[in-house]
Amino acid sequence: MRIFKFGGASVKDANGVKNVAKVLQTVGHDNTLVIVSAMGKMTNAFESLVENYFQNKSEVKSTLSRILDYHTEILDNLFENKSHPIYEKIGSLVKELDAFFIVNKSPDYNFVYDQTVSYGELISSTILSAYLNEIGLSNQWLDVRELIKTDNYYRRAKVNWDATQEKITKKVDVKRLNISQGFLGSDANNFTTTLGREGSDYTAAIFGYCLNAQSVTIWKDVPGVLNADPRYFEKTQLLNQISYREAIELAFYGASVIHPKTLQPLQRKEIPLYVKSFLNPKEAGTSVSKGKDLDPKVPCFIVKKNQVLISLSTLDFSFIVEENISEIFNLLHLYKMKVDVIQNSAISFSVCIDNNYNNLEKLLHHLKAKFKVTCNDNVSLYTIRHYDNSAIKSIEKDKTVLLKQLYQETVQIVTK
């Protein structure tokens, strides 16, 4: 069994869907399970729908009809026959969501979010499955909510591995071509849950693990894992081989090409993860597997933009001791700040954080009561794995360095 995952970028329009079919024709489609994400940026569109549902009810209908139009245009370019049943199927999925909005009584934002945003994947997988059937790639559409069972921590549900293993073993026909959704699961009451943004890579890994797959392939708009994000770096090199451990490190520091949760289930069963280009499916891409740490062994650059650097010192110039640090971390935890770098000296303490939940003002207000605080927002955090001097120079050359920290294999540099 092979698991394939196609992300939003690969199915952003009708040509993308046709290209998925071409990839399957090129690399084979038996004994295969395809996981697909919502089309293009549809998850963001569904997120604004939820926002409207809570803040701006009068906009719900028009946002929903924009979402339907986007998918209808794709259908128009995929199906000659304008009375193909797929039109009705997509229409009824949208109606189902509309009906949910009318009957829903729950004020729980995260619950409503999961019941809503999940339609992105339900629609994309329904379209892909119908198109593949239409062109003769016979396949089975599977509702992933009947396969992946989770707790009810909506928006960041945790997998119930035993229940999931049992369902997947029972319900997936490993001989066929199967099409299912990334990102989704369901709780004990069968309400839809989601696994966290960008979670479809993780879905592929869950299936890989439970089916003892021979491999998991994530098809991307890049040739594989590169030694730097091509959006920010001009010269990049393809990494042919990465060990699980090295890949976990890269994903942890923010190499967004692989969702960090993807690697652990695969490592446990030593299932290889291939990252390949959906435009050049015959190219080898990157293999994440047991073996060499990194080939070629070159410095790898990871950048996180829009970070916040906070430096604290005590008001009376006394030392920053364990008690202060524990207090600071309690606040960071309270305001859901992800801490990327920590540096401390006798009288000062600095943290570089990700302000994902817009809680910075509240955090600063709290900190200022106890410490002298300097805050630099909009800084960039560069992490270089396997650095050398010229790699460090290339980052520092035209920037102001605010903080730098060297570990054995890794250097982190915060710049303005």
Ligand code: ADP
């Ligand atoms: P998907 O469509 O599967 O969700 P993503 O957009 O999440 O795809 O991931 C692919 C993108 O990841 C690439 O277009 C690239 O900009 C970015 N990226 C970040 N770091 C790297 C890296 N080290 N190597 C390759 N791509 C990277």
Ligand code: ASP
């Ligand atoms: N569609 C979801 C998102 O955009 C999941 C994914 O694509 O991985 O976050």
Ligand code: MG
């Ligand atoms: Mg993604």
